[in-house]
Amino acid sequence: MTMRGLSALPLDDDLLDRVMTFCPTFGTLRAMVLVSKGFHRVFQTHPKSIMRAVAYNIVGPALPQALRLIRYPHPPPEDPIDMATTCPEDHEPSVFTDDEKKLLQDNAKVVQKLENIYSLTTKDRTSRTSLLTSEESWRFCRASYRIMLYCKLFPGNIYSFDELEDLDDVQIAKIRRQRTAVLNEYPTDELLEIFSVVKFIGGIFVEVNGGIDSSDDLDVLLSAGPAGAVSCWEDRDASGLDEDLLNLLDGDENNLFAGYFSLPFQNIWGTRNIKPPKEDEPASKYVLDQVNGANDTCSHCATPGGLALLTQANWDRQQILSTQLLKAKLKSNQTLTFPFAQAAGNLSDPEILGCFIAGFFAMSRRAPGFEDWEVGQSYCQPCLTKYLEEHAWIWWLQERVKTGWVPPEDCWYGYNCNTQTHKLAHAQQKNHLCVPTRGSV
Ligand SMILES: [Zn+2]
Ligand SMILES: [Zn+2]
Known part of the structure; x- marks a missing residue:
């Protein structure tokens, strides 16, 4: 049925409202509202709930994390606890600005691409689009958005070379406290999901840049987050990453990035008195319920692979x-x-x-x-x-x-x-x- 046909029919407002909540993008919602008076009128009565529904269609159940990522204030508060608790994930439905809509859609694309790579390399090697179950996908996306926020709060390119050299131990210790506080907000099972996705992202950097031989370099690359990992995977090298960040590679020991994720994790496992995840166990178990083809062997020589x-x-x-x-x-x-x-x-x-x-x-x-x-x-x-x-x-x-x-x-x-x-x-x-x-x- 065409839009004109729809609006000419005596449909009740609830139905119009419901139709709008099925829009797959903000663009389709906008087109609908612009083209029909009926939709326009109903939209004006509850823009917040309709926009939230469309945002959910774009992002899925990780919407609270996706929203926190785009709404977190800049510059962030300095006190570690304030930093960790500002702009919480739980929030009331609200109107989205055009900038927010764009960011939400752009970030959702990055996370979707990352999930496809994750699925291909970690869940099922036979499909280029994700085969994660809805539960697995939710865990993966939730962790990915949280990693994106973390990388936004502690970006790799925030300091110039000179500023990095001038950072003293007190300042570095403060940044490390901030990092620990931000991650410490999450319950242990969800923190393990983050750990798992960080490990996967690190694996992409290692696979694509065969030359990474120091954990310092890996720590610097991790600060490029999911978007950096996707870009590296697509280009099959790191050249698309921020130049300032690339300049930090192969540099002298860089205390600011050392243990970028691993130090806060270590601190938190210690304070919560839980055993850290074992190095030799696949971290994917914190995200995936099942892996397809994990025990498959080479069709020619039968080597396990x-x-x-x-x-x-x-x-x-x-x-x-x-x-x-x-x-x-x-x-x-x-x-x-x-x-x-x-x-x-x-x-x-x-x-x-x-x-x-x-x-x-x-x-x-x-x-x-x-x-x-x-x-x-x-x-x-x-x-x-x-x-x-x-x-x-x-x-x-x-x-x-x-x-x-x-x-x-x-x-x-x-x-x-x-x-x-x-x-x-x-x-x-x-x-x-x-x-x-x-x-x-
Ligand atoms: Zn010859
Ligand atoms: Zn073989």
Whole structure:
């Protein structure tokens, strides 16, 4: 039914009110109110409850945490207890400003993306959209918004280098008391959810920036919070993070960030006299009731791999440098490496990488021993890499032939030929995208 049709009907106000509460975004609500007098009139009578309902549709049951995040005053109070209790999560329905609506929607997108990544890496590796149950999703989102607030209260880029150097122990101790007080507001089970999501975010930074080798650097990155983690995951590197924050990496020991989350947690476990979560236990148990495929093994070699196994939905977790995929000595044949890398495209882009790998599974010619590999199966990283290596050169040969390339005579030593790596003329005159017919030179 069109909007005009709806407004022309003698619908009662309760029904109009109810229809508005189903709007999935503030944009749809606005359009509805603007287009029909009936909706406009009813909206004016209870804007607060209708807006709250729409906000709930956007954010879900973590709305109290999402609202505290956007409404927390700036600058925050300095006293630790005031800081922890200001702008509580419980609140009455209220009207949303345009800025608040935008922030709410932007933050909800970040949390949704983070949940998708969490689901793929922690709950079920076969789907790129979250498969968390509603209860699990609620815990995850609640914790994520609280982490966002924490990172907003203690941002990584608040001090310049010079100011950081000037911070004395008394000031740092005060900031640490503030951090502990803010987290100490939450009951233990919900604090463990935060601990769990912090650990997951840390895992993203480590997975994406293979080079993180100090916990100090990880502490600095954690201050980038959920939005920083999502950006790192999507870009497959940290370059999208705030420059001031990146400048702090590899710096001298930075007391302000050391133990960014871990110190307050440690303080709180101590005061509450509870055992800290064990390092060797999966922290996901504080958020998830069940993990799918946790005991799955590689379809090829039967190595246990669980959620780390690679399949179509999560191929891009594997970071690939295209030329490394060329088999044997082909990697060092300069007449091949550059055009191959160009043909493969930017494999750090998850979509391009996904299509690239899918293409290998669609090939009619399979290397011996790999005939039964299927796109929907899951493989361990060494097996999948082997599969890609065995097929990359075949794919490249087929691609070149498709574009009209006529291969010169095959070199006897094929991809194992050593001469192709140091004699340009030989590399150009013979085809090396072929199986050796003689032993290696
Ligand atoms: Zn395997
Ligand atoms: Zn050769």
